[in-house]
Amino acid sequence: xxxxxxxxxxxxxxxxxxxxxxxxxxxxxxxxxxxxxxxxxxxxxxxxxxxxxxxxxxxxxxxxxxxxxxxxxxxxxxxxxxxxxxxxxxxxxxxxxxxxxxxxxxxxxxxxxxxxxxxxxxxxxxxxxxxxxxxxxxxxxxxxxxxxxxxxxxxxxxxxxxxxxxxxxxxxxxxxxxxxxxxxxxxxxxxxxxxxxxxxxxxxxxxxxxxxxxxxxxxxxxxxxxxxxxxxxxxxxxxxxxxxxxxxxxxxxxxxxxxxxx
Amino acid sequence: xxxxxxxxxxxxxxxxxxxxxxxxxxxxxxxxxxxxxxxxxxxxxxxxxxxxxxxxxxxxxxxxxxxxxxxxxxxxxxxxxxxxxxxxxxxxxxxxxxxxxxxxxxxxxxxxxxxxxxxxxxxxxxxxxxxxxxxxxxxxxxxxxxxxxxxxxxxxxxxxxxxxxxxxxxxxxxxxxxxxxxxxxxxxxxxxxxxxxxxxxxxxxxxxxxxxxxxxxxxxxxxxxxxxxxxxxxxxxxxxxxxxxxxxxxxxxxxxxxxxxxxxxxxxxxxxxxxxxxxxxxxxxxxxxxxxxxxxxxxxxxxxxxxxxxxxxxxxxxxxxxxxxxxxxxxxxxxxxxxxxxxxxxxxxxxxxxxxxxxxxxxxxxxxxxxxxxxxxxxxxxxxxxxxxxxxxxxxxxxxxxxxxxxxxxxxxxxxxxxxxxxxxxxxxxxxxxxxxxxxxxxxxxxxxxxxxxxxxxxxxxxxxxxxxxxxxxxxxxxxxxxxxxxxxxxxxxxxxxxxxxxxxxxxxxxxxxxxxxxxxxxxxxxxxxxxxxxxxxxxxxxxxxxxxxxxxxxxx
Numbered sequence: 067x068x069x070x071x072x073x074x075x076x077x078x079x080x081x082x083x084x085x086x087x088x089x090x091x092x093x094x095x096x097x098x099x100x101x102x103x104x105x106x107x108x109x110x111x112x113x114x115x116x117x118x119x120x121x122x123x124x125x126x127x128x129x130x131x132x133x134x135x136x137x138x139x140x141x142x143x144x145x146x147x148x149x150x151x152x153x154x155x156x157x158x159x160x161x162x163x164x165x166x167x168x169x170x171x172x173x174x175x176x177x178x179x180x181x182x183x184x185x186x187x188x189x190x191x192x193x194x195x196x197x198x199x200x201x202x203x204x205x206x207x208x209x210x211x212x213x214x215x216x217x218x219x220x221x222x223x224x225x226x227x228x229x230x231x232x233x234x235x236x237x238x239x240x241x242x243x244x245x246x247x248x249x250x251x252x253x254x255x256x257x258x259x260x261x262x263x264x265x266x267x268x269x270x271x272x273x274x275x276x277x278x279x280x281x282x283x284x285x286x287x288x289x290x291x292x293x294x295x296x297x298x299x300x301x302x303x304x305x306x307x308x309x310x311x312x313x314x315x316x317x318x319x320x321x322x323x324x325x326x327x328x
Numbered sequence: 329x330x331x332x333x334x335x336x337x338x339x340x341x342x343x344x345x346x347x348x349x350x351x352x353x354x355x356x357x358x359x360x361x362x363x364x365x366x367x368x369x370x371x372x373x374x375x376x377x378x379x380x381x382x383x384x385x386x387x388x389x390x391x392x393x394x395x396x397x398x399x400x401x402x403x404x405x406x407x408x409x410x411x412x413x414x415x416x417x418x419x420x421x422x423x424x425x426x427x428x429x430x431x432x433x434x435x436x437x438x439x440x441x442x443x444x445x446x447x448x449x450x451x452x453x454x455x456x457x458x459x460x461x462x463x464x465x466x467x468x469x470x471x472x473x474x475x476x477x478x479x480x481x482x483x484x485x486x487x488x489x490x491x492x493x494x495x496x497x498x499x500x501x502x503x504x505x506x507x508x509x510x511x512x513x514x515x516x517x518x519x520x521x522x523x524x525x526x527x528x529x530x531x532x533x534x535x536x537x538x539x540x541x542x543x544x545x546x547x548x549x550x551x552x553x554x555x556x557x558x559x560x561x562x563x564x565x566x567x568x569x570x571x572x573x574x575x576x577x578x579x580x581x582x583x584x585x586x587x588x589x590x591x592x593x594x595x596x597x598x599x600x601x602x603x604x605x606x607x608x609x610x611x612x613x614x615x616x617x618x619x620x621x622x623x624x625x626x627x628x629x630x631x632x633x634x635x636x637x638x639x640x641x642x643x644x645x646x647x648x649x650x651x652x653x654x655x656x657x658x659x660x661x662x663x664x665x666x667x668x669x670x671x672x673x674x675x676x677x678x679x680x681x682x683x684x685x686x687x688x689x690x691x692x693x694x695x696x697x698x699x700x701x702x703x704x705x706x707x708x709x710x711x712x713x714x715x716x717x718x719x720x721x722x723x724x725x726x727x728x729x730x731x732x733x734x735x736x737x738x739x740x741x742x743x744x745x746x747x748x749x750x751x752x753x754x755x756x757x758x759x760x761x762x763x764x765x766x767x768x769x770x771x772x773x774x775x776x777x778x779x780x781x782x783x784x785x786x787x788x789x790x791x792x793x794x795x796x797x798x799x800x801x802x803x804x805x806x807x808x809x810x811x812x813x814x815x816x817x818x819x820x821x822x823x824x825x826x827x828x829x830x831x832x833x834x835x836x837x838x839x840x841x842x843x844x845x846x847x848x849x850x851x852x853x854x855x856x857x858x859x860x861x862x863x864x865x866x867x868x869x870x871x872x873x874x875x876x877x878x879x880x881x882x883x884x885x
Contacts, residue, residue, distance in 0.1 A: 129880070132727045133726050134724075135879075154729045154730065157728065158729035170658070171630060172630040172657055172662050173654065173657055173658075177657065181650050184645045184649060184650035185647050185728055186647075187646065209635050209636075
């Protein structure tokens with residue numbers, strides 16, 4: 067079965083289109099094996115919480131899906147396009163928000179949105195830009211240069227740039243860093259709204275409370291390997307000693323550090 | 329030695345070891361090893377060529393000439409030290425160290441001594457080098473070497489004392505000093521100094537022309553101002569110009585005493601340098617970051633008044649147009665100084681061409697070729713609005729939905745247009761001046777964009793292939809020098825080959841087939857342009873492939 071959206075022909079799982087498919091993905095740095103044989107799928111409307119200890123391979127996985135790193139092992143398909151062979155089409159369907167977004171210092175906030183819209187072929191950008199700037203409380207900063215923005219504002223601008231082209235897949239690495247409490251609440255609502263509108267989201271963070279709150283599914287990595295994939299309830303069933311436990315307890319159980327958990 | 333001092337000594341040793349370890353790590357790959365070897369060879373050849381000169385003979389000068397040379401040399405170095413003290417106020421410590429060291433239980437005097445030791449280590453090479461240079465010209469080489477070495481090793485102590493005192497003065501009088509017109513005052517001071525030099529030198533001889541170096545030295549050695557400014561350098565001048573040990577040792581002892589006195593006194597200067605040091609450290613870190621990104625350390629950010637400037641979307645509103653537009657906006661908003669410098673260079677070359685051969689036939693064409701040649705050379709080397717300022721952004725660029733060769737071309741086009749426009753203006757000005765309607769000038773102007781695009785494509789492909797960050801005396805300085813050597817060879821070869829291939833059709837039509845001039849020029853130009861386009865296409869594809877192969881974790885540490 068397939069879903070024929072404009073520009074995409076997507077396979078369906080449980081009648082929901084698969085936006086991202088990662089199959090036997092691996093990556094090595096010199097003698098270090100960063101990711102080994104990773105496979106998973108992500109459907110439209112899902113928020114996948116990607117967690118793992120430092121060096122688990124989360125950022126390598128995200129950066130490879132985003133196109134920053136080349137696919138050397140395995141196969142990654144984004145919105146039906148093979149990332150290695152149809153790179154441009156695959157990239158057109160997704161946006162990447164790194165942990166410390168660096169805007170262009172000579173472009174204003176509004177010009178960042180104008181530029182991003184052109185880059186991703188979004189024609190009716192102006193009204194959407196105004197709407198996004200208002201939603202992320204950046205309207206007053208529309209004429210500020212990227213180099214003049216604080217850490218939190220840079221993060222909000224990265225959200226606006228990601229949202230403007232209505233992506234099918236959004237990859238986020240520690241997306242709430244630098245945001246104030248109001249910004250955090252607003253960002254969480256926006257991420258949920260984005261998923262409700264049919265986008266697939268991968269959320270990588272060490273803030274397990276955030277993952278527990280937003281993610282519809284979990285992917286736990288440890289030393290480059292997948293140690294768990296599924297919902298929080300499935301995780302509790304997999305680790306019965308934590309059947310009522312939080313994600314933090316499950317995380318320590320899954321990554322083999324349960325004895326060290328406080 | 330206290331714990332704090334022992335920790336500082338350990339830090340200094342670890343930093344030196346870390347520097348060499350990083351050099352070795354960079355040389356571990358075949359590419360890094362090749363660039364390191366070339367960089368070391370280039371550096372060694374430069375040093376050897378200066379130290380031993382072309383003839384390898386010692387050129388001894390008279391003692392009074394040596395004294396004048398030493399006085400002016402030491403004055404220059406002192407002025408540089410004073411200028412540096414103005415920009416590095418307080419106690420300069422790198423941004424990575426300052427917070428940890430200021431919050432550590434280390435006496436302030438120990439921190440100052442740590443900084444002094446670092447400054448002395450950095451000055452060591454310069455002191456040895458200049459000492460050797462002077463020794464070659466001195467009647468008594470070892471005395472001259474010791475004098476120069478001791479002077480150049482004392483200057484960092486003087487500079488640090490000045491930084492602390494100036495910083496303290498600024499802390500105390502900041503409110504009163506901030507209102508003063510410093511720039512105007514500097515110009516007035518320089519003008520007064522020049523006027524004083526000219527007026528006070530009238531008794532010493534002519535101030536307008538000298539028949540020989542001897543006359544110039546004679547004038548300078550008798551000039552009262554030169555003598556006056558030399559007074560603080562008396563002990564070192566005495567040691568440098570000493571002809572026997574009895575004269576040398578008292579002066580050298582005085583030099584040693586001044587060094588020891590400063591070493592003792594500078595850490596005891598009673599100032600709290602912390603706030604200014606933090607500002608200085610942040611300022612230097614910002615300038616270094618800009619230099620690492622390939623921009624001049626003092627290049628300005630986008631001017632606030634440029635906020636409302638609109639840059640046209642010349643290449644449309646697709647991904648290609650967006651990439652070219654971003655670069656064009658950056659150039660328009662951040663390169664006012666570059667515009668000015670480029671305009672000055674092109675104007676100077678045009679003026680020089682006029683002065684060199686105004687009456688000669690084909691003066692306009694010769695001038696246009698000069699402007700195009702020198703303009704392309706200087707502007708392509710000087711302007712870096714391409715991947716060389718985007719090294720930290722390559723990870724982001726890689727996520728854009730655009731083919732690498734398109735991104736490569738889109739990034740280079742705005743800079744190509746800027747350089748071509750400047751050169752076209754210069755050639756146009758020359759044509760107006762000469763009243764020339766020579767159509768060959770159009771050929772020159774038309775060829776410039778190809779040359780500029782080829783030049784920047786080669787430079788950027790080489791940069792992306794071996795992305796060593798800019799910055800003298802940084803970790804990558806040796807590889808940078810090696811890459812410059814490779815780049816010079818590659819660029820020269822490829823540009824010559826491209827130019828020669830483009831000329832082949834005209835040569836065949838004109839010399840081999842002996843067709844009429846109009847036909848050979850016309851068809852030669854058309855075929856030449858087609859060949860140039862094909863060559864540019866190949867360079868862009870190669871550049872795109874290098875960009876595609878750019879390994880972010882390895883090449884963008």
